[in-house]
Amino acid sequence: MSNLQQDPAIRSLLERMPKNIQSTFTDEQLAYLKVAIGARQWGNHTVDCRGVVKLFKYRYYYVFLAGRNRRELSAKELKLAKLAQALVLSSIVTIIILLILLLSYLVKSALGIDVFAGYSFGVWSWFKELFN
Structure with missing residues (x-):
């Protein structure tokens, strides 16, 4: 054998x-x-969603797979993966910073603190109207 x-x-x-x-x-x-x-063996994936949708007389299949990448990446793929990771991370950090700034502004306004006398961004009045 x-x-x-x-x-x-x-x-x-x-x-x-x-x-x-x-x-x-x-x-x-x-x-x-x-x-x-x-070539047909996919292995196990964390997310493995497959199905069929029938539209009129045709049937269409869909496959959504996600999981840890176990392949060896080329230099170009590694560079692209790092760029995508940097974009996602910077987007998340930006959203968190903006939420912290918004929360800080709302707390400041709720406490009645005026940094610039007679000036407002209008966020506090919008927030009060939203929950009234």
Whole structure:
């Protein structure tokens, strides 16, 4: 029995065939079979959402997969991943800072503190109207 026949994917494929057919494959054929079935194996994903939508007489399928990336990334993919990570992180930090500033302004206004006498951004009056 060759090393390829010991491979779990190949063994699983061969076990579904009659014994007389299993023994007819050459190592070269088994190698190509492994490539062909390997391309279809997705593995386990944290999020695996699949379904079918029927519109009129046609049916469309959708697949949404998400999970940890276990592939080796090229230099270009690594650069793009770092850029995307930087954009997401900077967006989150910006939103948090803006929320803190808004909360600080609302607390200041609720306490009746005027930093600039006679001037208001109108946020406090909008906030009071929103909850009245």
